[in-house]
Amino acid sequence: MDKHTARGLVNEVTGGRRMRRRRLQPWLRDLARENVLTINDLIWPIFLTEGVGTREPVASMPGVSRLSPDLAVDAAKRAEDLGVRALALFPNTPSELRDETGSEALNSNNLVCTAVRAIKAAGVDVGLITDVALDPYTSHGHDGVFGSNDQQIDNDASVAQLILQAQTLAEAGSDMIAPSDMMDGRIGAIRASLDETGHTDLPIMAYAAKYASAFYGPFRDAVGASGTLKGDKRTYQMDPANGQEAEHEVELDLAEGADVVMVKPGMPYLDIVHRVKSAFGVPTTVYQVSGEFAMIEAAAANGWIDRDKAIMESLLAFKRAGADGILTYFAPEIAAKLAK
Template identity: 60%
Template sequence: MNMTSRGPFPATRMRRVRQSDWSRRLVAEHRLGSGDLIWPWFVFDGPGVQPVPSMPGVERLGIDQIAGAARRARELSIPAVAVFPAIDPKLKTDDAAEAINPDNLVCRTVAAIKAEVGEAVGVICDVALDPYSSHGQDGLVRDGRIVNDETVDVLCQQAIVQARAGCDVIAPSDMMDGRIGAIRQALDQSGFSQVQIMSYAAKYASAFYGPFRDAVGSSGNLGSGDKKTYQQAPSQSDEAIHEVALDLGEGADSVMVKPGMPYLDIVRRVKETFAVPTFAYQVSGEYAMIAAAAQNGWLDRNAVMLESLLAFKRAGADGVLTYFAAEAAELLES
């Protein structure tokens, strides 16, 4: 970038264009709108709502709340919602069989969304086994190890049942090797060539996921275990580029970086390297820090919320999965 084209002070006064609101808006390099937001939902099989204590302001939605939440997303011009289930612990097994039940909580949630708003709101479904497994891992466990290829076979079945329910975007978050290509082939062979794949291509073994695991009820199952044998180490940057390249080569339509703000450098590298639809997930720990600080009066919730979301756009993200989606959209559209 050539930074020598302007003259020195006082011929150049950088503050000139900052003096008025209209001028600041006119020269804005990046803009945030409701169309940049994806709203993650936690759902449970029951009536009403359940607060998530570690995420102030976030609630699990009962199955009777889905239609109303879908209407709200449509009214706020939020393009898509992402569904994450908190399933009955009695349904969790070592083989995560509930993940491929065509009448499971996610499939019924997807059907309810589509029945209410049709194609006005896209539906993104997580593909991974951790909400359904008794051990809390994203894959099948054999002799203490997470096995890759057997897990991918189950993920393909999971993707197909979600597509049959009406899911628009399959979002594999498991980080098994080769799963994007296998899922793409399985979807195509089952008549779902129109269903997109948004790959969690650069997903890190992060400490920022704690509140999410509370919300879906997997933290107790995982116990003292971790996911470091398949999620990336926070030290890795080049490795993320290789992961993204592999997933794009296997047929991913878009890619995601997770977590978000601690990895904005990765968002930038991915966007500049591949120029493909790139998303970031402002994860539960990021949300919880802002929400808790605002709750204590230490931060202005609305101002920090919008500033943090704009940072994703500035880094190159085409959109952001954020638990702030509904309240941010209300502010942005008002």
């Protein structure tokens, strides 16, 4: 069959509608693009460690390092210069300060509080999002505290500790707190406590649909929890098989006072991002977690994928699914590219 005959058949079956016409020229592809990634979409997670001038590479996350508070100030200034509007802070607490109840989380001079105050004192104009969870502080690596039988995490005892942690972070100057623990009722309890103590304007970003995922390994390395974690977190984090449950979790957190909700992990849960945004229409963030980051870096290092294109495609996928904000370790790199 020659080209002219094929053209007739194609026109007949398509009714003359040729979708490729919109794709042939770069300017028209840009015009027809449904989703656009901007610097405003990016939140940069950084890890903290003790010391001064200390930078500790995280072996399982190429290019990512734990930073002492003074270097966290430098990172915040870099973010401001690039136009990245917010940082999310996570500590690697020294082992000697970890205990069964995560008491270091309540220390007003802990790593996160110290870094928050240092960044604020430097006058850096970035939002500081601080994690409310006990796993970087507990000797057992869990997000809460164990009950009297040491068999499972005690929900209500954990919430009592999380309330105090949230207060500590609020008083240090956090711009947003982000409970990531997945205890029942903690958003409402924290919101009530913050309101009672004059922090009515402090927003809460709830890790509302956080799954018991295999993709968190490098993060646990970064915060020093890999070697301490006893058992798993399936009694409080969500079953990866469940989708409808995510909507129930988000609904509860919103009813309790969450201002922003998060889905974690990211790429394996694009359907959940879409469901949450479609069902509730509220500001929705997604975390491109450490395992996702590490896979891209490892595949790129082996020459199996085009690194830059894979990063951008993954971030656009989050936007397409409905995310308003993306926590990603690629934030400074992508911001620099978007600014060009």
